[in-house]
Amino acid sequence: MDDTAPDAPPPGTPPSGGLIGLLIAAVVTVGSNALLLSPILIDVARDFGTDTVTIARVISAYGAATAISALFLSTAVDRFGARPVLVATTAVMALALATSAAAPAWPVLAAAQMLAGITAGMLLPAIYATATSLGGAARGARVLGRVLNGWAISLVAGVPASAAITDLAGWRVAYVVLAVIAAATCLGCRRLPAGPARDTAGPRRARVASPLATLRRPGVASLLVVCLTFMSAFYGCYAFVGDAFRRALDLDAGTAGLFVLAYGAGFGLASLAAPLIDRIGPARLLPRVMVAIAGVYLILDPALHGFPTALAVAAIWGMVNHLGLNMLVLLLSRRAAGAGGAVMGLHSAVTYTAVFLGPLLLGLAYEGIGFGAVAGAAAAAALIGAVAAWRDASRWSPSH
Structure with missing residues (x-):
């Protein structure tokens, strides 16, 4: 996939900070928009004279459009x-x-968010494919780790800032700010070098693989199983951990929001470990990280009953999730060399399927038993992912 990146630097040369900054800004835009509506449902519903359940359908419309x-x-x-x-x-x-x-x-609003979802379904694969291509085999995890920090920025700064803007000036202004960021990112991308030319009428066009064709490549299906278990566990648990935390310690929304900040901080700090991934190899590390994620889920429920322990576990959760996501994206891009956009499209489609399935399935456990059952089910899913990752690693050399 070397020709995906605009004028990719020679192997071993760090890519420009400007390009990485643009990729981070694009992730921040997508992430902040994806996470914005949930905390301001009441404000948007009040403005439109409807209920929050109706507005919540906008989130579903966005997720479905992104996956498709x-x-x-x-x-x-x-x-x-x-x-x-x-x-x-x-x-x-x-x-x-x-x-x-x-x-x-x-x-x-739903139609506009569906358009945003359609765009995100193309933009995220382009971002991830470009990041892994820029880093190459020697620096892939480091470059991707920096770009993935856009999600941490969305959690730590983007969503809280948007909520504050909603309180001060209304929810519409929050979307205006995100639109300005997206427009500025677009202008920045226009200044990028064009990169290698393409023969869109010749054999190059015929060689572009579809996502479903890419699924048949060795290793891709097993990594997507890891992705499904990983993301279903996360989104299923994340959907209810805030409510469980507030109930456990009788907290208000603002104080409970520190849990999200701690998670985002841990997610961002984990990028410092990216050189370790490049040195040891993502295939060797991913099964171990999936086991570590399962361990976090097993201690999450009791940790919520103490404020310091909850924030500490949230930070650790963010760290291991960052490492897991980094390695998944890196391995998928290597399994489907030359079809980075297609395989990242599969990754995004599976992720947004998990956004739907995780809360739906684990919500039944939360209503019927409680958060302990949710965390236990998430741990089991992560362990299934660890087995799939181990089976994948056994077929490849450590560097893959």
């Missing part, structure tokens, strides 16, 4: 290259966010 787009449109980066895809998707994302801000009724 990632499955069928993610090969754009393989076909056209990073620069045109990054420019086009960030421009459409800015339009979708501006439309969200100006929506006169909730169906218009």
Whole structure:
């Protein structure tokens, strides 16, 4: 996938900070938009004269559009290259966010968020494919780790800032701010070098693999099983941990929000361990990290009954999740060399399927038994992922 990145540097040369900054800004935009609506449901519902359940459907519309787009449109980066895809998707994302801000009724907001989801389904695979291509075999985890910090920024700064803006100036202004960030990112991407030319009418076009064709490549299916278990455990547990934390210690929303900040801080700090991934090899480390994630879930429920222990475990949870996500994306890109957009599309589609399945399935456990059952089920899912990761690692050399 070397021709995906705009003028990728020679092997061993660190990519420019400007390009990485643009990729981080794009992740922040996608992440902040994806996470924004949940904490401001009441404000948006009040403005449209409806209930929060109705507005929550907007989140579902966004997730479904992202998953479908990632499955069928993610090969754009393989076909056209990073620069045109990054420019086009960030421009459409800015339009979708501006439309969200100006929506006169909730169906218009839902339509705008579906457009944002379609865009995110193309943008995220392009970001991840570009990051792994820029880093190469020697620096892949380090470059990807820096780009993944965009999610930590969304958690630690983006979502709290958007909530504060909503309190001060209204929820529409929060979407305006995100639209401005997306537009600025688009302008920055326009200044990127064009990268290698493509023969869109020749054999290159025929060689662009679809996501479903990429699924048949050795190792891809097993890593997607890891992805499904990993993400279902996370999103299923994350959906209820805030409520469980508040109930355990009788906390208000603001204080309980420190749990999310601790998670985001741990997620960001884990990027410091990226050189270790490059040195030891992601295939060797991923099964061990999945076991560590299962261990975090096993201690999460009792940890919620003490404020310091809850924040400490949240930070550790963020760290191991960052490492797991980094290694998954890195391994998938290596298993599908030359089809980075397609395989990252599969990754995004599976992730957003987990966004739907995790809360749905673990919600039954939460209602019927409690958060301990949720955390236990998440641990079991992570262990299944560890077995799949170990089976994948046994087929490849350590560097893969």
